[in-house]
Amino acid sequence: MKYREDDINKLLEITSRAGAMMLRNGAEIYRVEDTVERIIRSIYEASDIDVFATFNALIYSFNVDGRTYANVKRVKNRGNNLIVVDKVNSFSRKFCNHEFSLDEALKELDKIKKTSKADVKLKIIGATLASTAFPMIVNSKTPNLLDLPVTFIVSLLTYLIFIKIEKKMYGYFIENFAAGIMVSFFAHLIGEFIFGFNMANVIISSMMPYVPGFLLTNSIRDLMSGDSTSGLTGLAMSFFVSLALAIGVAFPMTLF
Numbered sequence: 001m002k003y004r005e006d007d008i009n010k011l012l013e014i015t016s017r018a019g020a021m022m023l024r025n026g027a028e029i030y031r032v033e034d035t036v037e038r039i040i041r042s043i044y045e046a047s048d049i050d051v052f053a054t055f056n057a058l059i060y061s062f063n064v065d066g067r068t069y070a071n072v073k074r075v076k077n078r079g080n081n082l083i084v085v086d087k088v089n090s091f092s093r094k095f096c097n098h099e100f101s102l103d104e105a106l107k108e109l110d111k112i113k114k115t116s117k118a119d120v121k122l123k124i125i126g127a128t129l130a131s132t133a134f135p136m137i138v139n140s141k142t143p144n145l146l147d148l149p150v151t152f153i154v155s156l157l158t159y160l161i162f163i164k165i166e167k168k169m170y171g172y173f174i175e176n177f178a179a180g181i182m183v184s185f186f187a188h189l190i191g192e193f194i195f196g197f198n199m200a201n202v203i204i205s206s207m208m209p210y211v212p213g214f215l216l217t218n219s220i221r222d223l224m225s226g227d228s229t230s231g232l233t234g235l236a237m238s239f240f241v242s243l244a245l246a247i248g249v250a251f252p253m254t255l256f
Helices: 005-024 029-043 082-096 102-115 120-138 147-167 172-191 199-206 213-224 228-253
Strands: 047-053 057-064 067-074
Touching (some): 005 029, 005 047, 005 067, 005 082, 005 102, 029 047, 029 057, 082 102, 120 147, 120 199, 147 172, 147 199, 172 199, 172 228, 213 228
Antiparallel strands (some): 047 057, 057 067
């Protein structure tokens, strides 16, 4: 059976967009590879399908009617938006059930990309509330209620500045180094005027939005799945993020 070249080009675009969106928003490597392969198999009688995803790249190829098609997609920045991952998962299931034409699939992916951007205000509220609640977990037996408002102020100020720094795209090490400095600086600055709160609890709690727990978990999951390249890359990145935070927190302590 012969297929139009234009349709195959659209399929290449659909698979690269879907795979890149999942990779960019924190999906596991095996999930990205499986989704891309299922999308390809659902439309054409393709053979020799090979999909290779790494921490920040997607490469795949397949054969249709004796011709080999391939594509490479580079993903420069990664985040943790599981809403996008869920929506692309749902899209792939519908696409594999032939609920979308090729043109409709491209429009649906554009729609997902436009409507799934995280609201900055919600990110600020979420980061601040998560940090503020953490002192109760760290010291649950004898909580110091003064830690809560201090943590709220420190985490709010830090995250507001962090968002502005993040837009400059200096790189994850500099961004987290700056976050560590701000958390420690604001906590010690408030400590010069207000007494009675636990400095360690406030600093630890205010750092929670920047700790690479999600990245570390995904890296271990990738290693367990045999994706050693992505797993080791994620572990190394987790280490450097933690190092940047630790150095940043220690730096202002020399001033107070």
